[in-house]
Amino acid sequence: MATKPETDTPVFETPGRFEKLYNEYEGTKWSRVAIYGGLSMYLLWTLFPVYWMVTGSLKTREGLLTFPPQWIPLQMEISNYVVLFTQRPEFWRFILNSMIVTIATTIIATFLGACAAYGFVAFDWPYDLDFHLPFYILSTRFMPPIVVAIPIYVIFRDIALVNTLPGLILLYVMFNVPFVVWMMKGFFDEIPDSLVESAMIDGHTHLGAFFKIVLPLAKPGLFASGIFAMIITWNELLFALIITHSADAATLPVGLSSLITQYTIQWELISVAGTIAMIPVLIFAFIVRDELVRGFSMGVDG
């Protein structure tokens, strides 16, 4: 409303009058109660399960399923965190594998995707390929992963990439590149050609101008698509489950899913591992909130 262009103002002489008219029923007390009540309920419903897991990691196993429930953990069993790693030492490996795979995938996918996006934005391709190819790249995201997971397992088995970190990284780069291309395309579109042209007159090669001028300018985009790739990779289960079968390459989600197959479910350890798995994504996600929504909706929210 504050940024309403001049031409609109003659409709209402007094600023703010329009909001009053349009949002009239906010004025009544009961509707305001209903709105705030509805939103609070929704917020509670959305956040409670997360609270339940984090506090669950501080309860004893009996405390997790008492009747009535322990709304607040009674005895703060921080020792659960130690027990997980003494009982299941391979969890160190799962976390390490997850970190290696996530960091490598994020860097490679963001770099490759940014290069490809610039290749489409900065050059004219014959046969409208600069339109069709990015569209093909994006459309691979519509394909259900299980469709390629089965043949990829067979291919990886033939070239000895099963149960290796490089194999997993290769898969995840493929998984993340389409999104990076699509997102970076939007960022590069907004960088004026004249910047690159003047850098080339100054003696840079085009490639040099891309690295020294274009990429630094697109840093917010690189950052956002990198974090999106990071979250997707850190969370992925299906490919990791299929491609890995031991602590040599298994990631944290695979480790988490292995906790449930035991005869007695150790809920306090599951809560600990789940809480640990939540931390990195929570930290990074809030930095790039708006770009995340664009990522999850494949660029719809433009």
Added chain:
Amino acid sequence: MSEGTNTVSENPIHASASEGSRKERLALWADEHLAKLLVIPTLVLLFSMTFYPMIRAIEMSMYQYTAGQRIGFVGLDNYVNLFYDSTWRNSLMVTAWYVFLSVTVQFVVGFVIAVLLNRKLKFRGLIQTLILIPMILAPTVIALVWRLLYAPGGLLDFIFYPIVGGNVGWISDSSIALYSLILTEVWQWTPLVVLVMLAGLQSVPDHLKEAAVMDGASRLRIFWDITLPHMKSLIVLILIIRVIDSIRVFDKVYILTRGGPGESTNVVSMEMYRAAFEFTNWGAAASMAISLLLIVLLIAITFVKIAEVKF
């Protein structure tokens, strides 16, 4: 291929390249082919990791396998068998119901919350940030949290005790388990609908609504005749995305029910996972993969045609 920039000739490096050093000649060569050099690695990767595996899947679907070993060419037999396979048909039905119900509920709830949020509110920014949490968490973690909530004697049993008077088999009763899965899916993805719809609601130009207010239109009328038509393509797109994303559900089913009890939550991804990796029946699994791909394609095309959406 015509390069976008025509100022290259003024570049000293390009001017002196013919007598330049190896390094300079390499730089010139890189610039000449820059467009291809930038794009080809990504294309090769995507081609080898999506297109090529699909071709392999088509090939695999035409062979019979026993214990992971290829034993003979069977043509389209795997597809014919699939047609009569009641487990596969059931998994398609389960998936269809899962997708339909969860997307519908997500959309309705998400839209209502977006409308509630679309006004001057004190904590709107904070709410928009907090409701991001479910969609960034790993489906594995989410499924584990909900498994704890659904556990016998768990929190949901406590809440429903006064009504039901006993434990509910949230994930152990074959008539309830699928709805518990849907609830989990709704919990995770409603926020995306909220945030996208909120962005859509805010993109409706003010002058349109102002003109309608001047003409004395009611709020409901404005919503129906101005806001909704304006958001049509955004609504269709969020529906496509949610439908196509829910068809691939695997993690939640794998953690919460493994497709059971019986086959009541045996979604297509789960059925394919079992065919391929439990029964090592690669031919059948590959034919399922190709069928699923065709179904997804068909759905996407139908959606796009109905709504005349332009990407």
